[in-house]
Amino acid sequence: MEGAQAKAVEPPWIPFEDRRRARDQKHDAVLRMALKLFLEQGYHRTTLSEIAAGLNITKPALYNYFRGKEEILVGCFSQGQDLYEASFAAVENDAGNGLKKLRGLIRAYASVIASDFGACVTRLDDRELSPDARAVVRGAKRRINAAFRQQITAGIADGSIKSCDPKLTTFLIAGALNGIGAWYRPNGALSAETIAEEFAARLTEGLAARQPTGGDRRKYRRVAARRA
Amino acid sequence: MEGAQAKAVEPPWIPFEDRRRARDQKHDAVLRMALKLFLEQGYHRTTLSEIAAGLNITKPALYNYFRGKEEILVGCFSQGQDLYEASFAAVENDAGNGLKKLRGLIRAYASVIASDFGACVTRLDDRELSPDARAVVRGAKRRINAAFRQQITAGIADGSIKSCDPKLTTFLIAGALNGIGAWYRPNGALSAETIAEEFAARLTEGLAARQPTGGDRRKYRRVAARRA
Amino acid sequence: MEGAQAKAVEPPWIPFEDRRRARDQKHDAVLRMALKLFLEQGYHRTTLSEIAAGLNITKPALYNYFRGKEEILVGCFSQGQDLYEASFAAVENDAGNGLKKLRGLIRAYASVIASDFGACVTRLDDRELSPDARAVVRGAKRRINAAFRQQITAGIADGSIKSCDPKLTTFLIAGALNGIGAWYRPNGALSAETIAEEFAARLTEGLAARQPTGGDRRKYRRVAARRA
Amino acid sequence: MEGAQAKAVEPPWIPFEDRRRARDQKHDAVLRMALKLFLEQGYHRTTLSEIAAGLNITKPALYNYFRGKEEILVGCFSQGQDLYEASFAAVENDAGNGLKKLRGLIRAYASVIASDFGACVTRLDDRELSPDARAVVRGAKRRINAAFRQQITAGIADGSIKSCDPKLTTFLIAGALNGIGAWYRPNGALSAETIAEEFAARLTEGLAARQPTGGDRRKYRRVAARRA
DNA sequence: TATGAATGAGCTTTCATTCAT
DNA sequence: AATGAATGAAAGCTCATTCAT
Numbered sequence: 001m002e003g004a005q006a007k008a009v010e011p012p013w014i015p016f017e018d019r020r021r022a023r024d025q026k027h028d029a030v031l032r033m034a035l036k037l038f039l040e041q042g043y044h045r046t047t048l049s050e051i052a053a054g055l056n057i058t059k060p061a062l063y064n065y066f067r068g069k070e071e072i073l074v075g076c077f078s079q080g081q082d083l084y085e086a087s088f089a090a091v092e093n094d095a096g097n098g099l100k101k102l103r104g105l106i107r108a109y110a111s112v113i114a115s116d117f118g119a120c121v122t123r124l125d126d127r128e129l130s131p132d133a134r135a136v137v138r139g140a141k142r143r144i145n146a147a148f149r150q151q152i153t154a155g156i157a158d159g160s161i162k163s164c165d166p167k168l169t170t171f172l173i174a175g176a177l178n179g180i181g182a183w184y185r186p187n188g189a190l191s192a193e194t195i196a197e198e199f200a201a202r203l204t205e206g207l208a209a210r211q212p213t214g215g216d217r218r219k220y221r222r223v224a225a226r227r228a
Numbered sequence: 229m230e231g232a233q234a235k236a237v238e239p240p241w242i243p244f245e246d247r248r249r250a251r252d253q254k255h256d257a258v259l260r261m262a263l264k265l266f267l268e269q270g271y272h273r274t275t276l277s278e279i280a281a282g283l284n285i286t287k288p289a290l291y292n293y294f295r296g297k298e299e300i301l302v303g304c305f306s307q308g309q310d311l312y313e314a315s316f317a318a319v320e321n322d323a324g325n326g327l328k329k330l331r332g333l334i335r336a337y338a339s340v341i342a343s344d345f346g347a348c349v350t351r352l353d354d355r356e357l358s359p360d361a362r363a364v365v366r367g368a369k370r371r372i373n374a375a376f377r378q379q380i381t382a383g384i385a386d387g388s389i390k391s392c393d394p395k396l397t398t399f400l401i402a403g404a405l406n407g408i409g410a411w412y413r414p415n416g417a418l419s420a421e422t423i424a425e426e427f428a429a430r431l432t433e434g435l436a437a438r439q440p441t442g443g444d445r446r447k448y449r450r451v452a453a454r455r456a
Numbered sequence: 457m458e459g460a461q462a463k464a465v466e467p468p469w470i471p472f473e474d475r476r477r478a479r480d481q482k483h484d485a486v487l488r489m490a491l492k493l494f495l496e497q498g499y500h501r502t503t504l505s506e507i508a509a510g511l512n513i514t515k516p517a518l519y520n521y522f523r524g525k526e527e528i529l530v531g532c533f534s535q536g537q538d539l540y541e542a543s544f545a546a547v548e549n550d551a552g553n554g555l556k557k558l559r560g561l562i563r564a565y566a567s568v569i570a571s572d573f574g575a576c577v578t579r580l581d582d583r584e585l586s587p588d589a590r591a592v593v594r595g596a597k598r599r600i601n602a603a604f605r606q607q608i609t610a611g612i613a614d615g616s617i618k619s620c621d622p623k624l625t626t627f628l629i630a631g632a633l634n635g636i637g638a639w640y641r642p643n644g645a646l647s648a649e650t651i652a653e654e655f656a657a658r659l660t661e662g663l664a665a666r667q668p669t670g671g672d673r674r675k676y677r678r679v680a681a682r683r684a
Numbered sequence: 685m686e687g688a689q690a691k692a693v694e695p696p697w698i699p700f701e702d703r704r705r706a707r708d709q710k711h712d713a714v715l716r717m718a719l720k721l722f723l724e725q726g727y728h729r730t731t732l733s734e735i736a737a738g739l740n741i742t743k744p745a746l747y748n749y750f751r752g753k754e755e756i757l758v759g760c761f762s763q764g765q766d767l768y769e770a771s772f773a774a775v776e777n778d779a780g781n782g783l784k785k786l787r788g789l790i791r792a793y794a795s796v797i798a799s800d801f802g803a804c805v806t807r808l809d810d811r812e813l814s815p816d817a818r819a820v821v822r823g824a825k826r827r828i829n830a831a832f833r834q835q836i837t838a839g840i841a842d843g844s845i846k847s848c849d850p851k852l853t854t855f856l857i858a859g860a861l862n863g864i865g866a867w868y869r870p871n872g873a874l875s876a877e878t879i880a881e882e883f884a885a886r887l888t889e890g891l892a893a894r895q896p897t898g899g900d901r902r903k904y905r906r907v908a909a910r911r912a
Numbered sequence: 913t914a915t916g917a918a919t920g921a922g923c924t925t926t927c928a929t930t931c932a933t
Numbered sequence: 934a935a936t937g938a939a940t941g942a943a944a945g946c947t948c949a950t951t952c953a954t
Contacts, residue, residue, distance in 0.1 A: 023934095042353055044272035047927065060930080061935050069928065125270055168418065168426055175407015176400045183399055190396065198396055206434035247916075254917095275944065288947080289918050297945065479913095498809055500728040503948065516951080517914050525949065581726055624874065624882055627867055628860045635859015646852065654852055662889035703937075710938095731923065744926080745939050753924065 027065045029055055035076045035116050043073060043128050073124065074133045080121035081140040083112045088147050098155020099208060102173075103200045105148055109177045110196035119181035145170055155207075162209040173203050255293045257283060263304045263344050271301060271356050301352065302361045308349035309368040311340045316375050326383020327436060330401075331428045333376055337405045338424035347409035373398055383435075390437040401431050483521045485511060491532045491572050499529060499584050529580065530589045536577035537596040539568045544603050554611020555664060558629075559656045561604055565633045566652035575637035601626055611663075618665040629659050711749045713739060719760045719800050727757060727812050757808065758817045764805035765824040767796045772831050782839020783892060786857075787884040789832055793861045794880035803865035829854055839891075846893040857887050 033054045037046040048069055052059045066072045091104035112118035126137045148170040155161030180195060261282045265274040276297055280287045294300045319332035340346035354365045376398040383389030408423060489510045493502040504525055508515045522528045547560035568574035582593045604626040611617030636651060717738045721730040732753055736743045750756045775788035796802035810821045832854040839845030864879060 026934095042355055044270075045355070048929090049927085057934095058936055059928085060937085063929080064934060127270055127273070164430070165426065168423070169430065171407060171411055172404045172427060172430055175410070176404040178407060179399060179403015182403070195396070198393070199400060202392070202397065202400055202434060204434075206430060206432075251916085276946090277944085285917095286919055287945085288920080291946075292917060498811055500726075501811070504950090505948085514915055515949085516916085519950080520913060583726055583729070620886070621882070624879070625886065627863060628883060628886055631863020631866070632856045632860040635855060635862060638859070639855055651852070654849070655856060658848070658853065658856055658890060660890075662886060707937085732925090733923085741938095742940055743924085744941085747925075748938060 023065075030062060030065050030072065031075045031079065032116070034072045035120055038073070038076065038124055039116060039120060043124060070128065070130060070133065073128060074136075076117065076120045076124065077126065077129075077133075077137045077140075080112075080117040080119075081137070083115065083118050084109070084121065084140070084144055087112055088144065092147065097158045097160040098151045098153070099160035099204060102148065102151040102155055102161070102207075103204050105151060106173060106177065106200040106203055107196040109144075109174075110180060110199050111192055113177060113181050114184050114186070114192035114195065119184075122178040123181050145174060148173055152207075159209055161207050164207060169207070176203060251293075258290060258293050259300065259303050259307065260344070262300045263348055266301070266304065266352055267344060267348060271352060298356065298358060298361070301356060304345065304348045304352065305354070305357075305361075305365050305368075308340075308345040308347075309365070311343065311346050312337070312349065312368070312372055315340055316372065320375065325386045325388040326379045326381070327388035327432060330376070330379040330383055330389070330435075331432050333379060334401060334405065334428040334431055335424040337372075337402075338408060338427050339420055341405060341409045342412050342414070342420035342423065347412075350406045351409050373402060376401055380435075387437055389432075389435050392435060397435070404431060479521075486518060486521050486528065487531050487535065488572070490528045491576055494529070494532065494580055495572060495576060499580060526584065526586060526589065529584060530592075532573065532576045532580065533582065533585075533589075533593045533596075536568075536573040536575075537593070539571065539574050540565070540577065540596070540600055543568055544600065548603065553614045553616040554607045554609070555616035555660060558604065558607040558611055558617070558663075559660050561607060562629065562633065562656040562659055563652040565600075565630075566636060566655050567648055569633060569637045570640050570642070570648035570651065575640075578634040579637050601630060604629055608663075615665055617663050620663060625663070632659060707749075714746060714749050715756065715759050715763065716800070718756045719804055722757070722760065722808055723800060723804060727808060754812070754814060754817070757812060760801065760804045760808065761810065761813075761817075761821050761824075764796075764801040764803075765821070767799065767802050768793070768805065768824070768828055771796055772828065776831065781842045781844035782835045782837070783844035783888060786832070786835040786839055786845070786891075787888050789835060790857060790861065790884040790887055791880040793828075793858075794864060794883050795876055797861060797865045798868050798870070798876035798879065803868075806862045807865050829858060832857055836891075843893055845891050848891060853891070860887060 030051065034046070034051045037050055037054065040046075048059045048062055051072070052062055062072075066075065087108035088105060091101060091108050094101065094104060096104070113122070121137075121141070126134050126141075129137060149166045152161060152164070152166040152169055156163060156166070177199065180199070184190070184192070184195065186192075258279065262274070262279045265278055265282065268274075276287050276290055279300070280290055290300075294303065315336035316333060319329060319336050322329065322332060324332070341350070349365075349369070354362050354369075357365060377394045380389060380392070380394040380397055384391060384394070405427065408427070412418070412420070412423065414420075486507065490502070490507045493506055493510065496502075504515045504518055507528075508518055518528075522531065543564035544561060547557060547564050550557065550560060552560070569578070577593075577597070582590050582597075585593060605622045608617060608620070608622040608625050612619060612622070633655065636655070640646070640648070640651065642648075714735065718730070718735045721734055721738065724730075732743050732746055735756075736746055746756075750759065771792040772789060775785060775792050778785065778788060780788070797806070805821075805825070810818050810825075813821060833850045836845060836848070836850040836853050840847060840850070861883065864883070868874070868876070868879065870876075
């Protein structure tokens with residue numbers, strides 16, 4: 001029969017590349033399903049069985065792709081961080097003064113946090129992680145914060161941002177942005193772009209230096225210099 | 229002797245009062261210890277044994293004061309909410325235009341979130357609660373949000389706040405404030421008062437209406453009117 | 457004042473007898489409440505708190521009257537046994553042949569099992585008891601069984617009861633009687649007396665020797681003789 | 685080769701069948717071990733650890749076969765009920781007058797109650813069950829009682845059973861039969877068949893209508909007619 | 913005599929993880 | 934690569950019992 005012949009000719013082993021691709025696809029599918037449930041129910045209340053059931057496989061099958069529950073969580077954090085770092089890198093490579101770049105970072109952050117993997121970085125608790133993994137995650141978070149602070153400091157230095165405490169301002173901006181993850185809904189009234197634009201505008205409108213006056217600005221100049 | 233006479237007159241229900249006070253003190257001690265551990269380690273990773281051990285009692289003794297782990301969590305949320313509601317009520321009873329009251333709310337919120345019970349309302353996950361308790365907590369959170377939005381709307385109406393989307397602005401402000409709970413340390417460089425002042429200033433400096441122009445403001449006027 | 461004088465004359469201590477009586481009353485009240493709950497809910501599902509609550513006292517107060525939960529159960533069994541033994545003794549002291557006395561025992565048993573304390577002997581599980589207490593209870597149950605068997609054997613011997621296996625017949629009768637405890641309700645359609653009469657009639661109507669024939673009867677004569 | 689060919693033809697679901705059979709066997713093994721211990725020690729005094737230990741597995745392994753302790757108990761009741769219903773159905777389908785069928789039911793009941801699963805229906809306390817499961821069990825018990833009463837009523841109607849109160853007689857018979865569970869031992873002097881025969885004879889010998897007299901019988905005729 | 917508080921022992925249940933197949 | 938079965942560890946909770954007052 002033709003079918004049998006055709007089958008017989010086909011190589012009995014799936015090509016290595018294909019296999020690896022299939023494997024990676026499943027790996028990612030696990031990650032996405034797990035993340036969805038983690039965000040919906042929280043990490044502890046999500047069992048491996050649920051994740052597996054959502055993928056129509058069984059619990060132990062997950063162990064083919066991850067060494068354990070924590071590694072799944074690490075995977076989520078990791079993908080989220082990549083998103084932030086990639087979009088931040090794009091902004092930082094752009095031209096522009098501190099204020100402009102700060103706005104860019106805000107837009108970038110808002111866009112990323114509107115995605116599941118972006119949201120998980122701040123919405124999942126990194127204390128579930130082992131010390132090692134936690135150190136990695138915290139490092140990434142610090143880098144994100146540092147990026148904000150750096151542009152603020154730069155903006156103060158280049159005169160585009162008025163004098164302010166870069167640390168506190170960073171906390172304020174990051175906090176407002178992180179809040180998005182708690183209320184944003186993909187199909188809600190506000191699109192991610194709208195939110196990004198609006199937050200970029202609102203969070204910097206008070207920071208823009210109106211006119212280069214010397215008075216207040218000097219106050220934080222030293223701090224900016226120290227931390228830059 | 230005076231002592232004996234005085235004693236004879238003392239009302240017989242004093243011991244009851246003492247007992248009740250002692251009981252309430254222990255009730256609160258459990259709550260504080262539990263909250264401390266919940267904030268440090270997360271709710272699920274905190275066991276009743278740990279809470280008990282921290283108080284030098286045994287696990288079942290906790291059941292003299294609470295019906296179960298969830299009720300302890302409810303108690304934490306509840307105390308936190310009381311703090312918010314009390315401090316908000318004080319602000320709302322003050323005189324002043326929308327902008328001034330909004331600043332007051334921000335200060336109030338920042339002060340409260342700098343306390344453990346204040347922080348827990350946003351930092352603990354209300355999905356651990358039973359549907360009933362969760363409804364209560366969510367109701368309280370909604371009221372807090374509503375208070376912000378109300379003053380923003382009022383401020384737009386009275387001309388003290390420039391035209392903006394009250395909902396988005398509320399989210400922005402609340403997010404920034406909630407962020408405080410994640411990094412504030414009682415003995416850190418920034419005092420709660422400083423933070424409160426700084427956030428009140430920064431979060432409203434862009435909102436203050438410079439001069440009553442008609443253009444942009446009309447955009448949100450209708451929304452403000454509708455929601456007031 | 458008269459009141460004070462009258463009071464002053466009264467002996468400050470309750471007379472010993474009165475005290476003991478009060479104590480015994482409370483002891484019995486505990487027993488009755490416990491028994492009620494044991495029968496309603498089962499021994500294990502009944503907590504000491506429930507018993508205490510039913511008496512408007514607190515749990516540890518029970519320990520003034522009983523050394524522990526098991527002793528309460530022992531008390532229930534014990535009172536029930538007394539009822540059986542007293543009513544059986546009355547029957548056994550009566551005059552009459554085996555059949556007549558067997559009917560008397562049945563009536564007596566039926567009357568007793570219609571009471572809470574009577575019912576508990578068969579409806580509560582004596583395996584909850586310590587080996588010692590259990591031995592006592594089992595001894596009492598054996599004595600009750602022996603009383604039935606003895607009259608059956610006597611009846612066979614005196615010709616009033618037809619030939620039958622005394623052991624099996626005892627089990628049959630006792631079983632039917634014990635069943636009463638499972639469905640009898642004090643305020644139900646059937647009074648305890650009716651039940652007693654009816655069971656006495658039904659359970660013996662097949663046993664009554666019609667006419668002294670030798671055939672069948674000899675079959676169990678030897679058994680009867682051996683066991684008498 | 686034949687072997688290979690045969691193998692190729694074998695349906696691929698054989699292993700599934702095997703697995704399912706093994707699973708069912710274990711399910712039943714759990715049930716039997718649990719029942720044995722429940723009957724020996726009572727439900728509450730039997731722990732899941734004991735059941736597991738008796739099967740050389742660990743406690744949580746039980747959860748592969750049952751959702752919890754109560755479901756094990758439900759399984760015991762359920763199997764017992766099936767035994768009763770099957771053996772009763774066989775009797776009810778037989779030919780014969782009411783008296784003959786009543787004897788058949790007694791024999792059937794006695795045979796079943798001599799087995800562990802039969803005994804458990806009356807010896808385990810259905811108050812341990814959830815309301816739903818309890819309703820099922822009680823329904824089954826009621827059907828058993830109804831079967832007895834129905835044949836008694838039928839017997840009175842067809843003249844094979846003398847006038848009597850069907851309800852009380854049912855209670856008497858069922859009680860005597862249930863008693864068997866309390867003293868029957870599989871390896872004892874009395875075989876289940878002997879007991880069944882003897883109980884069928886003794887419990888009906890007084891009921892058999894000697895000669896159709898009108899007097900007494902009319903007394904319960906109406907009841908019989910009403911209830912038939 | 914009675915109480916509030918505390919304890920120790922024990923139980924059912926859950927779940928991430930492992931292993932033989 | 935995937936599964937069913939099993940396990941170890943641990944958690945929350947209950948309750949009889951004790952003790953200081």
